Amino acid sequence: MKNIIYVLGLFCIISCNETKEDTIVENKDKPSMSIVRKYATAKKISPIYQEETKDWAELKAVDEFLGRFQNVSAKEILSNSIELEGLVASLKKESKPEMFNIPSFKARLNILHNETLRLVDMRDIPAITANEVDVQTKKIINSFSAVNDKINTILSKKRFEDAIDIDVKYIGLDSTKIDSVSKKSINENLQRKLEEKTKNQ
Known part of the structure; x- marks a missing residue:
């Protein structure tokens, strides 16, 4: 006993x-x-271009969602990763203003989407550390900054081209080497001038 x-x-x-x-x-x-960590905000679209992007719902959704990541823990980031990936997938998939349907912009969206997919994968890794989540979160914020940077560049280029009043045939440009955004802007300017001339006659 x-x-x-x-x-x-x-x-x-x-x-x-x-x-x-x-x-x-x-x-x-x-x-x-x-542990709550502080993250930098992603680069924003320049205020002067807000009008051109105000109806772009998917872009706004990603921007607002990433705004929540300013003061957040690794645990919270992982629990929100699936929703973030879904929003980025919509941004990539849904229709966007025609001027952004170019390979260089699509490449930036692909990079952003891949980074969010990597974050989702981290949820299933038991040995994942807070530092690894931290590094991945910074990559996502930087990728979204690159997307917004490209939007600013495209809109800046368009605005510059819209301001040019000289017909390309007078300045010796090879119109076969002008990209689609430039061609569209030049054609719109020429069309507008033609309409103004017709009204004045």
Whole structure:
């Protein structure tokens, strides 16, 4: 009888120690994933181009969602990763203003989408660390900044071209080498001038 009591007592002590060890490991992992970190905001679209992008719902949705990542923990980032990936997938897939249907802009959207997919994958890695989530979050913010940067560049180019009043045939441009955005702007300017001339006659 005494032997049975000793065995049961020994078993209880061993199982208590294992539970304590598990708790210690859990508690060591939890704090780092729950620490709130501060992130820089992604580059914004220039205020002078807000009018051109005001109806672009998918772009706004991604911008607003990433705004939540300014003060956030790794745990919160991972729990929001699927929703973020869905928003970026919509931005990539849904129709966008025609001037942005160019390979260089699509490439930036692809990079952004790939980075969000990587973040989603991190949810299923048990050994993932807060630092790895931190690095990935910064990559996503930088990728979205690159998207907005490209939007600013395209709209700046369009605005510059719209301001040019000289017909290309008078300045010796090879119209076969002008990209689609430039051609469209030049044609619109010429059409507008033609309409004005017709009205004045």
